[in-house]
Amino acid sequence: MNKKITLLGLSLALMATTFTSCTKDEEEAGPQFLELTAAGPVSGKWEGNSIVTITEDVVIPEGESLTIEAGAQVIFAGDNLGTAEAPEFQVRGNLYILGQEGNMVTFSVEEANQTEANRFMGLWGGIQCAATCGELAINYAKIEYAGAPAGPNSIFVEQGEDEGDPRYAIIYGNLIGKVAIHNSIIQNTTDDAFRSLGGQLSVVGNTFAYVGETGGEALNIKSGVEGDMAYNLFYNCATNGTKWSNSGERSPQTNCTSYNNTFVNCGWRRNKEGRGASVNIEKGARGQSYNQLIVNCKYGVRVVGGDDEADLPNTSVDYAFYFGNEQIMIDEFYPTHGIFTSADSPNDIYGAINENDPKFVDYNVATGKLENLDYADYDFHLAGGSLALTGAKTNFSPKNGALVIGGVTYTNPSPSAHFGAFGSN
Amino acid sequence: MKHALLFAFTFFTAHLYGSTLKGVVLDDEELPLIGATVQLTETNLFTTTGMDGSFIINGVPTGYHILKISFVGFTSFEKTISVQNEPIVIQNIQLKLNVTQLTEFEFVQDVDGSTISGSRIKEKSSAMVMNVTSAEAIALSPDNSVAEVVQRISGVTMESNPSGTGESFAIIRGMPKRYNYTLVNGIKIPSSDNKNRYVSLDLFPSDLLERVEVVKSLTPNMEGDAVGGAVNMVMRNAPNKKLILANGFVGYHNILFNQSFQNFDAQEINPVSPFEKNGPTYKATMDDFTTKNMESNSKDFAPDYYVSLGYGQRFFKDKLGVLISGTANKMHTGTDAVRFEPSTTRDGTSLPVLTNMSERFYFNDITQFGLNVAVDYQLSKNHKIRLSSIFLDLNNNQLRNETKTRLWGVNPGDNQVEVHSQRFRKTHQRINNYTLEAEHKLSDKWTLDWKAAYSKARRERPDHADFVTVSNYSLIQDQKSILVAEDGDNSRAWEYNTDKDITGILNLAYTKDNEKNTYVFKMGGLYRLKSRNSFIVTYNFNPDPGIQAYGYDWKPDDSNITKYGTWEKYGDINFRIRNPQGSTRNELNQDSHQNVAAVYGMVDADFSKVLNVIAGARIEYTDQGYTLLAPRAGQEPENKQTYSDVLPSMAIKYALNNKSNIRLSYFYSIIRPSYFEIVPYIYRQEDYVEMGNPELQKIRTHNVDLRYEIFSKGTDQFLIGAFYKQINDPIEYVLTDGNDFGVNDIVRRPQNFGTAINYGAELNFIKYIRSFGVKINYSYTHSEITTQKSLRKREDPEDNSSNIVTVNIDQSRPLQGQASHIGNFSLLYKGIKNGFNAQLAFNYTGERIRTVSNFYNNDEWEKPFYQLDFSAEKNLNKKWQVYLKMRNLLNAKYQTFIKQPVNTENSKFPYQGNPGDNVITGEQHVGSSFRIGVRFNM
Incomplete structure (x- = not known):
């Protein structure tokens, strides 16, 4: 008899408990997928060829770990998508999502639901990390369509957010914990893509696209966080790409370095004025912002003054490369609702309408705030002759050299001489 | 305890067109009785006593008259008097109290607490440290709601509400609202607040009250959870005689x-x-x-x-x-x-x-x-x-x-x-x-x-x-x-x-x-x-x-x-x-x-x-x-x-x-x-x-x-x-x-x-x-x-x-x-x-x-x-x-x-x-x- 194990039979047997890897027929050519469902407590490992369907909350219990290997697909489905009962991925222990280049791990919904109409609908509940989550690593993953409203038992509510509010795609908050998000794509979220309430942070080499329906930042950092955000592409985010604040006054005081990021077309989906569209530092936080490439965004780098003032003696921003194709963008390179002016950033590059074209390999900067185009169709590397290829600041270090999470070292790369996340091809 | 009646008469010079009758009416404790009705029964002459118990009736025709003085809670006084051409002054007409022993929070027909003088009697004889405002005083004052009334009592302020809804809580002797309680007829009332037990006084129209008491010390027969004090709203009782009240304003x-x-x-x-x-x-x-x-x-x-x-x-x-x-x-x-x-x-x-x-x-x-x-x-x-x-x-x-x-x-x-x-x-x-x-x-x-x-x-x-x-x-x-x-x-x-x-x-x-x-x-x-x-x-x-x-x-x-x-x-x-x-x-x-x-x-x-x-x-x-x-x-x-x-x-x-x-x-x-x-x-x-x-x-x-x-x-x-x-x-x-x-x-x-x-x-x-x-x-x-x-x-x-x-x-x-x-x-x-x-x-x-x-x-x-x-x-x-x-x-x-x-x-x-x-x-x-x-x- 064939030693092939029936896929459906295995899925029934593995309901609601931890599961182990299964044997594969070694003569089979091509990829074979293991279709599984998961609910309730999970831990151990999900192998690269698994397709895990989740229709109710899963939770990694405190003290346990789950590793998801490259190629795995995690699909959120069921009748409750988009509601307060939509399933979420709860992490009370540790989570290691270890995708690889060309073989990502995906957290998404069924293909039929991956539509433009659902872009901001928030179908599932996001990766909700409780205060006991020690380590979170996300490498080469695609996380999309998260943002369902929170029900009363969500970890989102446990972390103090309001029931009924859209859950963030990823929430984390452990003052003595560590988070690394590298090389991933986080897109199509209803509100924030990533919110942190504490811990050491490294966010490098990602793409954040279509973040926030009518508000929401890509990286919304509150007090208790020290870390780095570098080499990311922020495309069409409702508000900021990187925002950090000391709100909540936890210890340590938030201290972040944001450098070599590319911001395109951000800040246009927020009705309230003045909240930022690229980089924002506020409420007693400190840090640095260098080598940002900010194109067609509503506001430039914003350091907040007044009662929400950032820790000004310990905040420095400089070496930003600005481009705008409308006067309202030019007027706000130095946000009127921020405290810093061009005098505080003497090495910025900025000009009038359509001046200082960064010369992206494949993206037309003159075309304005297009709503429906997919960033993946473009190439944001810098073509030869681009003014942004040289002149950035290289004589500074990231806040943390590297973070070791789950035995793997996540390095924060050195700053580059080019502006933005991508140099020449 | 029975009180005796006292009389004293003196005489003045007569008024030209009929005589003048004057006097002073006292209560059982020889204190002036305010608001007592003084009338000459077979005429249509009447008046009420003033703040110091005194009264004047002018134009009294000469002859014999029956002088009747009455006040709720007291036995009426009647006396036949003879009026000549000279004014008559009758001093210290003392009325007899028609009550039994006074105890706190009783509803027995006794001194009418709705009158100003009644409220002073309540304060004086009360076992607790207390201030009383009567319905009569409320009617005379610029106040309409209980909150406005209570504000005038010594040691009381109201917590002000910025939205002007009228919601009002009493602060008694500097103690915030948590430290005081509210009673109606001596019993605590439940609160319509979703978190707390305090009751806003704007719920109570003052026309329904006989009197408002602010009690500042507790005795063992009172509930024991107040520090500043208690506001007690005593509602009107069935009166001693027929009563019709109507009030309207714009x-x-x-x-x-x-x-x-x-x-x-x-x-x-x-x-x-x-x-x-x-x-x-x-x-x-x-x-x-x-x-x-x-x-x-x-x-x-x-x-x-x-x-x-x-x-x-x-x-x-x-x-x-x-x-x-x-x-x-x-x-x-x-x-x-x-x-x-x-x-x-x-x-x-x-x-x-x-x-x-x-x-x-x-x-x-x-x-x-x-x-x-x-x-x-x-x-x-x-x-x-x-x-x-x-x-x-x-x-x-x-x-x-x-x-x-x-x-x-x-x-x-x-x-x-x-x-x-x-x-x-x-x-x-x-x-x-x-x-x-x-x-x-x-x-x-x-x-x-x-x-x-x-x-x-x-x-x-x-x-x-x-x-x-x-x-x-x-x-x-x-x-x-x-x-x-x-x-x-x-x-x-x-x-x-x-x-x-x-x-x-x-x-x-x-x-x-x-x-x-x-x-x-x-x-x-x-x-x-x-x-x-x-x-x-x-x-x-x-x-x-x-x-x-x-x-x-x-x-x-x-x-x-x-x-x-x-x-x-x-x-x-x-x-x-x-x-x-x-x-x-x-x-x-x-x-x-x-x-x-x-x-x-x-x-x-x-x-x-x-x-x-x-x-x-x-x-x-x-x-x-x-x-x-x-x-x-x-x-x-x-x-x-x-x-x-x-x-x-x-x-x-x-x-x-x-x-x-x-x-x-x-x-x-x-x-x-x-x-x-x-x-x-x-x-x-x-x-x-x-x-x-x-x-x-x-x-x-x-x-x-x-x-x-x-x-x-x-x-x-x-x-x-x-x-x-x-x-x-x-x-x-x-x-x-x-x-x-x-x-x-x-x-x-x-x-x-x-x-x-x-x-x-x-x-x-x-x-x-x-x-x-x-x-x-x-x-x-x-x-x-x-x-x-x-x-x-x-x-x-x-x-x-x-x-x-x-x-x-x-x-x-x-x-x-x-x-x-x-x-x-x-x-x-x-x-x-x-x-x-x-x-x-x-x-x-x-x-x-x-x-x-x-x-x-x-x-x-x-x-x-x-x-x-x-x-x-x-x-x-x-x-x-x-x-x-x-x-x-x-x-x-x-x-x-x-x-x-x-x-x-x-x-x-x-x-x-x-x-x-x-x-x-x-x-x-x-x-x-x-x-x-x-x-x-x-």
Whole structure:
């Protein structure tokens, strides 16, 4: 008899408990997928060829770990998508999502639901990390369509957010914990893509696209966080790409370095004025912002003054490369609702309408705030002759050299001489 | 105790056209009797006695007449007199009291507490330290509501409400509302608040009352959880003879002369939410929500009007007494307010900084009904039973318009109007109370009385809705677009809470008389079952598409923006419901209970009518707890606190002579945590997490009071007293490190803190000379409490690069709401002959803390407040009266500030002073009002 194990039979047997890897027929050519469902407590490992369907909350219990290997697909489905009962991925222990280049791990919904109409609908509940989550690593993953409203038992509510509010795609908050998000794509979220309430942070080499329906930042950092955000592409985010604040006054005081990021077309989906569209530092936080490439965004780098003032003696921003194709963008390179002016950033590059074209390999900067185009169709590397290829600041270090999470070292790369996340091809 | 009748006659020269009859009428204690009816029975000549007991009748024809002097509660005096050509002066006609022994809170027909002189008698003979205001005094004053009346009593201020809803809580002797309780006819009433046990006095129309008492010391037969004192509203009883009362007025709140009144159609409101109508799994759509109640209308003419009727009568040879009285009131009020929400610097200086200015106008459309029915029946000489029921209904449809300006910069042009919002809030409160009570004189020595009461309070806020729009300056160049706000700011909630009480009280007294001394041994008990529940469900809405702008012909500059909508009223807007199943905020969906069982024993000893000593103790057993209806994982679904306390108290009254007393009293009391404070709630605010505290302890207090009082003539009074209170484990809200409670954050929670001290002195002076009177009271209060505050600073102040941290630091301050100086000054004129009365009343409340801040040195204070009110009445004849009442003639405003200097930038904002002046955090302006009315009194 064939030693092939029936896929459906295995899925029934593995309901609601931890599961182990299964044997594969070694003569089979091509990829074979293991279709599984998961609910309730999970831990151990999900192998690269698994397709895990989740229709109710899963939770990694405190003290346990789950590793998801490259190629795995995690699909959120069921009748409750988009509601307060939509399933979420709860992490009370540790989570290691270890995708690889060309073989990502995906957290998404069924293909039929991956539509433009659902872009901001928030179908599932996001990766909700409780205060006991020690380590979170996300490498080469695609996380999309998260943002369902929170029900009363969500970890989102446990972390103090309001029931009924859209859950963030990823929430984390452990003052003595560590988070690394590298090389991933986080897109199509209803509100924030990533919110942190504490811990050491490294966010490098990602793409954040279509973040926030009518508000929401890509990286919304509150007090208790020290870390780095570098080499990311922020495309069409409702508000900021990187925002950090000391709100909540936890210890340590938030201290972040944001450098070599590319911001395109951000800040246009927020009705309230003045909240930022690229980089924002506020409420007693400190840090640095260098080598940002900010194109067609509503506001430039914003350091907040007044009662929400950032820790000004310990905040420095400089070496930003600005481009705008409308006067309202030019007027706000130095946000009127921020405290810093061009005098505080003497090495910025900025000009009038359509001046200082960064010369992206494949993206037309003159075309304005297009709503429906997919960033993946473009190439944001810098073509030869681009003014942004040289002149950035290289004589500074990231806040943390590297973070070791789950035995793997996540390095924060050195700053580059080019502006933005991508140099020449 | 029988009192003898006394007579004295003297003679004067005669008036030309008939004689003059003059005299002075006294009561059983030889004090002037005010308002007694003096008549010559077979003529139509009559008058009433003045403030000093005197009367004059002119034009008395010569001959024999029967002089009859009567006053309720006294046996009428009759005498035949012979009038010649000379005037007759009859001095010191003393009437005989027609009552039995006076005890506290009795309803036996006795001295009419609804009269001014009756109220002085109550104060004088009371066992507790007490101030009384009678219905008669209320009618003569500029006041209409109980809150306004109570404010004039010494040592009392009202907690001011910035939105002018009329909601009012008494602060007695500097003790905030948590430390006082409210009674109706001596029994506690349930509260319609969803978290606390305090009752707002604006629910009670003063026409239903016989009198208001503010009791400042407790005796063992009273409930033991007050520190400042208790407000007791004694409702009208069936009268001794037929009574018909009617009162009606029309009036206006002057702030609405220049501002048309905006309101909304509350009839359109769905009384239940989609959640309750269809169940927890139902996903609401926009069709489930009404829109007409979210569209405001305005009217130019918005008067106040009021009518009340009362009828009382005795039947069956006065055995059965019935009283029915009811009131109906419609009021339109407005409040103009501005608010700056302060934050503090992070450099260790803790200076306030301002970024937002909210300008608000509140429109209150208030409808109020009250009904009081009292029936008493004298079963026999020794047994009497009484049934009373009270219905109160208060509905306020409040519309609040708000414009919020973000103060970005120094130049006014930098400031942007950011948000417009309208809040539609219908609040409907009802209180029902049914009390059955009886008194039995079992024998010469034993008396028994009992009460059984059922009360229910309910508050509903159906479709409490926010309609929020934001201003956007970039969609159309050089023009402001008004867009529907995103982020779920548009919300609608349904909220209900109910509080039910069943109370049983039993008192037994044994009197032992020997020659000179009387000992009354009293004992009794109380049992109360209280159950409460509360519920709230909220829906949040986002505009869909995200851009929906005001103006049917609005078009954005950018032609790439194709998805947008336009609107001109709420019904035009397309929303997407963020949480179609509704959010039921866990902890506010709960049942809670508080059951109290108490027994007491005390002795009331009277030595030769000179020294009166009351001493005893009360034991109260408390069972207070909650049940969460939808607990979260890890949350304790049910919990309770049980404990018993022994509460001793003592009151000594020494009569220096028959006009003056010295009083000394001591009582030990407890204050229980509020129902919600012990629930383990967790809510995240922007800067901290709010948490409940199930470990919260009750507050324990010692209270001592010393008072010297002189009652010189019937209504005159001089009182001077001092008090001292020690408050152990007071409950205050502080910011603290949440790690001690399992939360990785700064948390704000109620905690017990050390000890607070409160002491002060009160002075009361009332004097009448013929037709003029003056009333002065003044209190000085000093309180101090030390609690933990937060301070944000650099870890190492010398090193600018060290981290910013938040530390705790102790700070002392007075109790919230306690003003050091409070005073009332009134000038009264009561013209007996011309039937014209007038009163000019002035009230001063010194500066006091309005809001306690979490941060060091940032408490918000309220500036001293001066209010001047006026009232005047004219008797048209014996039964009819017209009157005018005017309030807040000085048009005073409330202003709140922080005692810290405003920085140069903030000083350029509207409403702020010069750099270095105190930071202004708000202003509220309610304005003056007047009413013109007619009263009928038979």
